[in-house]
Amino acid sequence: xxxxxxxxxxxxxxxxxxxxxxxxMIFAPVIxxxxxxxxxxxxxxxxxxxxxxxxxxxxESLKKQLLNKHASSYHLEYVKADDNLLNVLVKDGGSIDxxxxxxxxxxxxxxxxxxxxxxxxxxxxxxxxxNALKINFEAKKQNLSVxxxxxxxxxxxxxxxxxxxxxxxxxxxxxxxxDVQMFSNICTIIIFVLIGSYINIISSEIGRxxxxxxxESVLSAVSAKVQxxxxxxxxxxxxxxxxxxYLLIVIAVKILNPVLHVNHFVSAxxxxxxxxxxxxxxITLMVIALLTYVLLAALLASLVSKVEDIPxxxxxxxxxxxxxxxxxxxxxxxxNNVIIKILSFLPFASQNIMxxxxxxxxxxxxxxxxAISISIVCVLVLYWIASNVYANYALNxxxxxxxxxxxxxxS
Amino acid sequence: xxxxxxxxxxxxxxxHTVVDQLSLDxxxxxxxxxxxxxxxxxxxxxxxxxxxxxPDSGSIYFNDHQLxxxxxxxxxxxxxxxxxxxxQKISVGIKYMAKLHGYYESDIDDKxxxxxxxxxxxxKKNDRIKTLSKGNQQKVQLISSFIHxxxxxxxxxxxxxxxxxxxxxxxxxxxxxxxxxxxxIFSSHDMRNVNLLSDKIMMLxxxxxxxxxxxxxxxxxxxxxxxxxxxxxxxxxFMNLNAKQxxxxxxxxxxxxxxxxxxxxxxxxxxIVTGYRLQTPTLDDIFRQIILSK
Numbered sequence: 001x002x003x004x005x006x007x008x009x010x011x012x013x014x015x016x017x018x019x020x021x022x023x024x025m026i027f028a029p030v031i032x033x034x035x036x037x038x039x040x041x042x043x044x045x046x047x048x049x050x051x052x053x054x055x056x057x058x059x060e061s062l063k064k065q066l067l068n069k070h071a072s073s074y075h076l077e078y079v080k081a082d083d084n085l086l087n088v089l090v091k092d093g094g095s096i097d098x099x100x101x102x103x104x105x106x107x108x109x110x111x112x113x114x115x116x117x118x119x120x121x122x123x124x125x126x127x128x129x130x131n132a133l134k135i136n137f138e139a140k141k142q143n144l145s146v147x148x149x150x151x152x153x154x155x156x157x158x159x160x161x162x163x164x165x166x167x168x169x170x171x172x173x174x175x176x177x178x179d180v181q182m183f184s185n186i187c188t189i190i191i192f193v194l195i196g197s198y199i200n201i202i203s204s205e206i207g208r209x210x211x212x213x214x215x216e217s218v219l220s221a222v223s224a225k226v227q228x229x230x231x232x233x234x235x236x237x238x239x240x241x242x243x244x245x246y247l248l249i250v251i252a253v254k255i256l257n258p259v260l261h262v263n264h265f266v267s268a269x270x271x272x273x274x275x276x277x278x279x280x281x282x283i284t285l286m287v288i289a290l291l292t293y294v295l296l297a298a299l300l301a302s303l304v305s306k307v308e309d310i311p312x313x314x315x316x317x318x319x320x321x322x323x324x325x326x327x328x329x330x331x332x333x334x335x336n337n338v339i340i341k342i343l344s345f346l347p348f349a350s351q352n353i354m355x356x357x358x359x360x361x362x363x364x365x366x367x368x369x370x371a372i373s374i375s376i377v378c379v380l381v382l383y384w385i386a387s388n389v390y391a392n393y394a395l396n397x398x399x400x401x402x403x404x405x406x407x408x409x410x411s
Numbered sequence: 412x413x414x415x416x417x418x419x420x421x422x423x424x425x426x427h428t429v430v431d432q433l434s435l436d437x438x439x440x441x442x443x444x445x446x447x448x449x450x451x452x453x454x455x456x457x458x459x460x461x462x463x464x465x466p467d468s469g470s471i472y473f474n475d476h477q478l479x480x481x482x483x484x485x486x487x488x489x490x491x492x493x494x495x496x497x498x499q500k501i502s503v504g505i506k507y508m509a510k511l512h513g514y515y516e517s518d519i520d521d522k523x524x525x526x527x528x529x530x531x532x533x534x535k536k537n538d539r540i541k542t543l544s545k546g547n548q549q550k551v552q553l554i555s556s557f558i559h560x561x562x563x564x565x566x567x568x569x570x571x572x573x574x575x576x577x578x579x580x581x582x583x584x585x586x587x588x589x590x591x592x593x594x595x596i597f598s599s600h601d602m603r604n605v606n607l608l609s610d611k612i613m614m615l616x617x618x619x620x621x622x623x624x625x626x627x628x629x630x631x632x633x634x635x636x637x638x639x640x641x642x643x644x645x646x647x648x649f650m651n652l653n654a655k656q657x658x659x660x661x662x663x664x665x666x667x668x669x670x671x672x673x674x675x676x677x678x679x680x681x682x683i684v685t686g687y688r689l690q691t692p693t694l695d696d697i698f699r700q701i702i703l704s705k
Contacts, residue, residue: 007510015498213494217555220461220488220565221511223480397465 004222008230012205013237026242029193030249036161050120051075052097054126059104065133065211074122097121106134117339177255179273181332184282184359189287192325194239195293199317202235203301203310206390211307217393224391228298237296281368282355288375289351292382293317296348299386302393303405312402320348335362345371347378413475414594415460421471422605422618429455430467431538431618437594437611439562442585443623445607446694448702451615453598454491457565460596461488473563479558482686484513487561491568491598495552496540501532505555526554529587530580532657546577550576553581557588564588566597566657570604582607602694612694614701621701630691634668637696641686660686664696 025407041090048262053075056063067178097117101110109130113121139149218227300313327349331340335357349373357363389409400408415437419677422430430452437443445453458464462478473482485534498506502523509519514543517520531551534543540551549572557564570578578601585608589595601604605612605626612629614622622629641660652665665671671689678684692700 004511007507015496128691164566210498213492214496215487215494216463216490216492217494217552218507218511219463220486220556221483221508223462223483340630382598395458 002228005230005233008222008227009233009237012231012234016201016238017241022238025197029190029247043354050119051096052117052121053095055096056102056103057099062102062133062137066129069265073156074126084109098126100126100130100132106130106137137138142200155318179303180359183274183279187282187286187355188325188328191289191351192321194242194286195290195321196318198235198239198290198294198337199297199321200314201238202231203297203314205235205318206229206298206301207304207310207313208307210302210304210394210397211310217318219394224394225387227389227394228387232294232298236291239290275365277365277368278355278358281358281365281372285351285354285368288379289348289374291323291379292347292375294385295379295382296320299382299389300402302386302390303396303402303409305399307396309402316406324349324352328356332356332360335360337408345374347375347382413437414439414441414473415519416472416475417456418470418472420456420459420471421467422452422464422466422621429618430459430466430615431620432585433615433620434469435613435623437563437596439594440589440592441610442589442595442608442641444598444605444612445596445611445615446605446698447598447615447621452618453615455618455634456568456615457488457567457596457598460563460565467482484559485562487512487556487564487593489553489556489566489569491571492551493545493552493572495540495548495555496541497548499540500537500558501527501534501540501543501551502536504551507556508555510557512559512561519558523554523640526558526584529575529584530554546572546574550577551571553584557593560591560593562593564593564595566595567705568599569597570599570601578604602698603653606694614698621699626694630694630697630705633692633697633700634671635689635691636664636665636668636671637690637692638665638671639686639688639690640675640678640684642678642682642684644682664692 051074054065058066088140096114097119098111098113100112103109111123111126124388134147135153144152175219209218217329222230298318300316301310304310304313324343327343328341329336331343331353333338340353340357341363344357344367353370354363354368358365358368394403413436415435417433417435420433421428431454433452435443445456447453454616455464459466460478461684462480465538471478472484496507499507499670502520505523506519520536526532527536528532530553532543532550532554533547540548541552553566553569556566565586569581569585573581573702582604583696585597597608609626611624612622612626613620639660644661646654646656649661649663652663653665654661656662663671663674665674668689676686678687
């Protein structure tokens with residue numbers, strides 16, 4: 001029996017890996033990441049290189065102080081106090097990107113921006129500088145010394161320790177919380193892309209075979225359960241192949257690092273600050289979640305009678321995938337909300353929410369392992385259900401609406 | 412040796428009986444033609460033989476034991492709804508189906524060449540199936556159904572979609588497989604092909620078995636009630652009779668052989684008859700007669 005399962009799995013694998021669309025599915029996220037990263041780098045470098053020219057019209061004393069600030073994010077250019085600001089922007093043919101007019105005693109500050117400017121306008125930095133000037137100005141009026149002023153505005157020394165209700169989290173060795181959260185976010189995006197792709201693969205594998213009536217010939221040779229097992233195993237082969245491709249990319253980048261200077265952009269130190277337990281929990285939950293969604297998509301695709309109905313089942317599975325993705329993004333602000341807590345243990349959602357809660361120090365590694373155990377049990381149960389539904393519906397070609405069939409199945 | 416034995420099999424869908432108490436025996440090297448109108452229960456019968464459907468009652472034996480999934484290695488099936496992996500190459504598609512049937516013989520390439528030539532498949536082994544015409548795709552599916560040399564071959568409407576030349580090619584192929592010892596059961600609406608191929612026929616009507624037996628026996632049981640007569644006749648001579656005229660003479664169908672003989676004797680005495688013959692009805696005639704009868 002296992003020989004047949006392997007034959008079917010190999011067939012699924014071979015059919016996919018000869019298609020260009022499959023490689024696009026594998027490499028598109030990598031290419032997109034490179035493009036997004038490259039663009040971001042370019043834009044931030046461009047912003048650094050191109051400082052905007054800001055004209056200032058202010059009383060002499062203020063002008064000098066502002067010029068002395070040596071602003072790093074903009075150039076200042078003095079214009080006469082009585083100059084009309086709009087005229088300044090217009091007459092200089094666009095070389096001035098913004099103009100500021102500060103009145104005596106800081107009664108009013110007018111800022112005019114040139115919308116044709118190709119430089120980023122450092123609004124926050126400019127406002128901070130003007131605020132500081134105003135504070136100095138007011139302090140002088142109140143006869144306050146510089147030391148006194150500094151005391152007034154210096155923040156306290158914060159010392160934060162995170163402790164969970166069961167004192168468990170304090171043992172976590174997260175040196176860099178932001179690194180963990182970044183890793184968690186990357187995992188969330190990767191799993192979203194991967195699950196979306198594999199939902200499509202398994203749905204079209206099962207749906208097309210059924211819709212095209214090939215299934216009748218196949219089931220005259222093997223049982224439906226063997227066929228189903230082969231399809232799932234073939235999908236797992238594809239996943240392993242995809243992960244191997246990514247591993248090859250990482251190795252290639254490591255080898256080519258002296259030429260490409262990749263570590264100039266991406267620091268390998270990110271992983272150093274993340275506990276290996278956190279990585280294991282996140283990746284295990286990711287893989288199990290992938291299987292869970294593949295099985296769900298396979299179950300739904302078994303109900304399809306016509307090829308045209310395949311998008312309906314893929315959309316349904318993808319919509320379900322959006323729920324934990326959205327909750328994990330929104331829930332990071334309140335990781336101990338009771339709904340978020342419950343969802344973090346539930347299959348179909350734990351892959352996104354549990355790593356987010358661990359990253360937020362809202363729960364322990366133990367909770368992560370419990371979520372993994374629940375997900376494994378769910379995969380086994382779901383496999384059993386999906387396999388039986390496939391066996392019952394593989395040769396069912398009635399014209400009932402797919403939603404009606406799902407409802408019948410549930411009820 | 413009995414390859415397939417079906418005992419009193421019944422199948423109902425929502426209280427509607429689709430197959431009612433069906434029984435049949437099929438020996439090694441025997442061909443059974445299953446005939447009947449659309450919805451008579453032919454495809455349901457095939458699905459029960461293949462374990463796609465469980466009968467509500469009765470039993471199906473393959474080689475003297477209850478049919479199980481293990482037996483599928485020795486069964487070949489061409490479904491009524493054609494479907495192939497269109498992206499695959501011809502040889503890959505055929506080999507894949509053979510492998511699923513547990514057939515790993517090394518000389519399968521030679522067998523593919525043999526059958527592609529015998530069925531005159533227009534294409535090369537390495538062509539993708541999607542590049543073939545529908546008829547040729549059907550031939551590839553047909554080859555896939557018997558390349559593993561099954562002991563039982565089930566063909567659901569194998570002639571549909573084939574022109575007369577390809578139908579003849581299929582007939583010679585089925586005869587070749589029969590001569591190698593396979594038991595074959597097929598359904599068709601083409602009575603000419605059923606007559607040419609079948610050792611036995613079974614006719615279903617609303618799930619019930621109306622006819623079952625050797626083809627020749629069934630035909631002779633209907634008697635020589637068709638009279639073909641030539642001579643100096645006019646249409647008006649056969650008024651109130653079921654008569655059809657062709658270039659040479661008239662074909663008259665009677666209710667029974669006795670009536671036909673009496674009519675002939677009368678004509679021989681009264682008229683100048685240049686030629687005549689009493690003949691058994693064709694399967695087509697039998698089919699029409701049974702279907703039209705209440």
